[in-house]
Amino acid sequence: MKFTVPQKDFLGILQKLFAVVPSKTTHPILNSILFSLQGDTLSLTTTDLEISLAVSLKVTGEADGELAIPAKRLLDIVKELDEGAVMLQTSKGNQVELRSGSSNFNIPSDPAEQFPELPKINVDTELEMNGDRLKSHIDRLAFAVSSDELRPVLTGVYFEFGESCLTLVATDGHRLVRIRDEQTGGHQALGSVIVPVKALNLLAKSVSGDTIVFGMARNHIVFRMGDDVLYSRLIEGKYPAVEGVIPQDNSNILQGNRAGIQRMIKQVSHCANTITRQINLALEENKLTVSAEDSEVGSRGRSEMDVDYNGDSIEIAFNSSYLEQLMKHVGTEDVVMKFGTPDRAALILPEVNAEQEETLMLLMPVRLMR
Amino acid sequence: MAFAPEDWNEKLRRKFSELSRADSLAGLEKESDRRPDDDEPSILHIDMDAFFAAVEQRDNPSLRGLPLIIGGIVDEKGARGVVTTCSYEARPYGIHAGMPLSRAWTLCPHGTFIKGSRGKYGSASMEVMALLRRFSPELEPVSIDEAFLNVTRCHRVQGSSRCIAEEIQATMERELGLTCSIGIGSNRLLAKMASKMRKPAGIFELPLAKAHEVLAPMPVSKMHGIGEATTAGLNRLGIHTLGELADFPQEVLIRRFGSHGGRNLKKLAAGLGSRVVKPFGYRREEKSIGQERTFGRDQSSLAAISAELLHLCEKVGHRLRQGDWLGRTLTLRLRDADFQTCTRQARLPEATQCDKELHKTAMALLQRNWQSGQALRLVGVSVSGLIRLEGTGIQGSLLEGTAGVRDQRVDQALDAINDVFGSGSIARCNAHFRRNMRVESGAGQAVSGGILSRSGSVTGAGAIGNHSGRL
Numbered sequence: 001m002k003f004t005v006p007q008k009d010f011l012g013i014l015q016k017l018f019a020v021v022p023s024k025t026t027h028p029i030l031n032s033i034l035f036s037l038q039g040d041t042l043s044l045t046t047t048d049l050e051i052s053l054a055v056s057l058k059v060t061g062e063a064d065g066e067l068a069i070p071a072k073r074l075l076d077i078v079k080e081l082d083e084g085a086v087m088l089q090t091s092k093g094n095q096v097e098l099r100s101g102s103s104n105f106n107i108p109s110d111p112a113e114q115f116p117e118l119p120k121i122n123v124d125t126e127l128e129m130n131g132d133r134l135k136s137h138i139d140r141l142a143f144a145v146s147s148d149e150l151r152p153v154l155t156g157v158y159f160e161f162g163e164s165c166l167t168l169v170a171t172d173g174h175r176l177v178r179i180r181d182e183q184t185g186g187h188q189a190l191g192s193v194i195v196p197v198k199a200l201n202l203l204a205k206s207v208s209g210d211t212i213v214f215g216m217a218r219n220h221i222v223f224r225m226g227d228d229v230l231y232s233r234l235i236e237g238k239y240p241a242v243e244g245v246i247p248q249d250n251s252n253i254l255q256g257n258r259a260g261i262q263r264m265i266k267q268v269s270h271c272a273n274t275i276t277r278q279i280n281l282a283l284e285e286n287k288l289t290v291s292a293e294d295s296e297v298g299s300r301g302r303s304e305m306d307v308d309y310n311g312d313s314i315e316i317a318f319n320s321s322y323l324e325q326l327m328k329h330v331g332t333e334d335v336v337m338k339f340g341t342p343d344r345a346a347l348i349l350p351e352v353n354a355e356q357e358e359t360l361m362l363l364m365p366v367r368l369m370r
Numbered sequence: 371m372a373f374a375p376e377d378w379n380e381k382l383r384r385k386f387s388e389l390s391r392a393d394s395l396a397g398l399e400k401e402s403d404r405r406p407d408d409d410e411p412s413i414l415h416i417d418m419d420a421f422f423a424a425v426e427q428r429d430n431p432s433l434r435g436l437p438l439i440i441g442g443i444v445d446e447k448g449a450r451g452v453v454t455t456c457s458y459e460a461r462p463y464g465i466h467a468g469m470p471l472s473r474a475w476t477l478c479p480h481g482t483f484i485k486g487s488r489g490k491y492g493s494a495s496m497e498v499m500a501l502l503r504r505f506s507p508e509l510e511p512v513s514i515d516e517a518f519l520n521v522t523r524c525h526r527v528q529g530s531s532r533c534i535a536e537e538i539q540a541t542m543e544r545e546l547g548l549t550c551s552i553g554i555g556s557n558r559l560l561a562k563m564a565s566k567m568r569k570p571a572g573i574f575e576l577p578l579a580k581a582h583e584v585l586a587p588m589p590v591s592k593m594h595g596i597g598e599a600t601t602a603g604l605n606r607l608g609i610h611t612l613g614e615l616a617d618f619p620q621e622v623l624i625r626r627f628g629s630h631g632g633r634n635l636k637k638l639a640a641g642l643g644s645r646v647v648k649p650f651g652y653r654r655e656e657k658s659i660g661q662e663r664t665f666g667r668d669q670s671s672l673a674a675i676s677a678e679l680l681h682l683c684e685k686v687g688h689r690l691r692q693g694d695w696l697g698r699t700l701t702l703r704l705r706d707a708d709f710q711t712c713t714r715q716a717r718l719p720e721a722t723q724c725d726k727e728l729h730k731t732a733m734a735l736l737q738r739n740w741q742s743g744q745a746l747r748l749v750g751v752s753v754s755g756l757i758r759l760e761g762t763g764i765q766g767s768l769l770e771g772t773a774g775v776r777d778q779r780v781d782q783a784l785d786a787i788n789d790v791f792g793s794g795s796i797a798r799c800n801a802h803f804r805r806n807m808r809v810e811s812g813a814g815q816a817v818s819g820g821i822l823s824r825s826g827s828v829t830g831a832g833a834i835g836n837h838s839g840r841l
Binding site: 296367 | 698716717720734735757758762765766767768769770774775778
């Protein structure tokens with residue numbers, strides 16, 4: 001194998017691939033990138049066995065071939081090279097030679113056969129979607145998934161392809177974000193799937209305004225963006241029924257400046273217990289008071305703000321980091337919060353929804369014991 | 371004008387300290403008036419001799435002079451669990467605390483085996499501690515049968531440390547009919563080491579000046595704080611005695627045992643330890659709360675293991691609630707029939723003190739680390755990452771709706787009943803029936819979620835709040 005490629009293009013693509021390389025693995029070969037050159041097309045693949053990314057790059061090819069090269073070492077070297085052409089070729093033994101200007105590097109490689117084969121996926125159904133739109137959805141809900149490996153279904157984002165819309169849900173059991181996208185309807189044949197959040201974060205990183213094509217196979221989802229293909233295994237299991245959890249009759253409605261409320265929460269949270277992060281919200285007519293206290297260290301904080309509120313006087317406690325994160329992702333200037341009783345979930349909504357879209361956030365309060 | 375007694379005390383104390391300072395300033399206190407041990411801290415470590423066995427023998431004269439073994443479970447098939455204590459008469463047979471009861475049974479088949487009663491030992495322990503407190507207020511009980519006593523400031527009135535120790539032994543024997551061994555040291559470590567030297571009913575003094583001489587020939591494994599693994603590590607470095615350890619270069623120890631471990635080993639070898647005795651009323655901060663149980667016979671059915679875990683989680687949950695703690699991490703301990711132990715941890719979805727939440731995580735860990743049908747000898751559950759509940763609440767769960775609130779009420783109702791009528795008066799059915807569970811029937815599943823009272827009636831979990839008043 002021998003080819004020449006501009007350093008900038010090479011670095012960009014290596015960085016994209018490196019995001020898939022697992023940080024810890026029992027199979028050392030997964031730390032490598034599979035290189036495959038045919039004519040002037042270089043195909044590159046990485047996988048962690050759950051998620052695989054295959055991309056291709058135009059190069060000046062001289063000799064076809066296939067090889068697996070350790071990703072980290074290659075990336076570290078290419079990062080430090082001057083802009084200009086980089087030449088890569090196989091040399092004797094299992095070495096690869098990398099040349100750029102007057103620099104010359106030799107790094108070990110492995111035969112391509114050792115690299116796991118990508119799943120042969122027969123895509124049953126496909127659907128097109130605007131890349132930016134999907135990225136915006138992911139940015140607004142990926143933070144809410146759980147990292148609890150004992151509840152694997154909650155570690156992914158739930159996609160439900162309905163007749164009139166695509167519904168996306170992320171929850172860790174304490175907070176929930178649901179986005180309904182009415183522009184992407186009519187694909188009920190795709191059913192519903194749970195996609196690992198790592199795959200979606202990768203997708204959000206590499207997607208641009210182009211169209212994205214989703215394909216669904218038995219236990220995989222495939223995203224195609226131009227020449228790049230991202231495969232991900234789906235999370236098996238039944239996603240909890242979230243519709244029943246969404247309160248319908250939270251009649252105490254607050255509307256206020258989102259950035260202001262978020263700042264207030266952040267300020268006061270510095271006085272909250274660092275483990276429970278509990279803050280208390282007191283709602284009175286047109287006034288919101290946020291307070292926190294840590295009796296262990298003796299800190300106390302309190303902040304007030306004018307808001308539109310005509311409901312009952314309520315005191316309700318939340319985990320400040322959950323609430324702050326939700327506020328951050330609301331996206332509009334004003335936020336609408338709907339409360340029921342202090343032990344029921346509160347709804348957090350944007351003041352207005354984007355076109356053909358509906359966002360809903362839900363946060364379970366902290367139950368006071370005494 | 372009336373003074374509150376506190377004011378008087380305070381005034382007297384201040385006056386007294388002024389006077390004594392004035393005395394020493396004026397050179398009134400002659401060197402010869404001072405006792406040699408006035409400056410050197412003097413810590414006593416009081417270790418009761420074969421405590422549980424001694425209590426049993428005291429209360430039941432027919433047991434005196436017999437090899438008496440206490441611990442675990444004794445049933446028709448023999449003994450399970452481990453030896454908690456054995457009388458000195460049993461020791462020549464090679465029996466020691468921590469040994470599997472089955473082994474003790476083989477070594478001394480004619481011995482008397484008793485399951486023992488925690489309550490009895492608990493109250494005996496309280497009597498012991500109350501007695502010790504008469505000698506110095508600076509008493510720190512470290513377990514049910516041992517305590518540290520700081521007598522540094524008691525010499526003027528009560529004489530030397532040895533006098534105090536002799537007086538403690540005499541009083542203990544006279545008033546409580548129990549014997550103890552006492553170590554006298556310049557710090558806790560030396561006191562602890564000294565109390566082991568003249569067991570039973572002995573007294574041994576180990577001041578820092580004599581520490582090297584006494585400790586140097588001892589094998590490293592005899593040192594408090596050096597366990598099996600560290601001993602093996604030290605032996606590999608060619609270190610067998612504490613003297614060799616004291617002379618060994620610290621850098622090498624640090625490289626092998628880490629910065630903290632290496633330094634600590636050097637300190638141990640030199641006999642250096644803490645002198646702080648936390649006085650009465652000081653509550654040691656708990657780091658974890660756990661319970662474990664050795665089965666009466668090895669269990670291999672999921673239903674039986676799950677039931678035992680539920681029972682343990684109920685106990686751990688109860689203690690969390692008693693202490694106003696929330697736990698964040700759960701540790702599951704499994705030991706199979708071949709004594710292979712597996713310890714696995716998981717972070718709880720949310721800090722909790724709820725029995726069912728603990729059980730759910732314990733079960734998830736079990737499913738990942740236990741092969742169906744594998745026989746288990748012991749299961750244990752412990753919760754760490756404890757947070758004080760004071761003024762805080764519990765994060766609610768979206769997916770369980772009001773179940774969290776209901777579970778909390780059930781826990782509180784069970785606690786209230788068990789506190790009044792005794793531990794185990796009421797339990798969830800699975801936990802209650804765990805002993806009779808048949809291996810294949812999975813009987814526990816059938817009554818899952820119900821609650822059983824001691825009278826035998828079953829009520830639904832949700833209804834317990836209403837029924838509790840009638841018990």
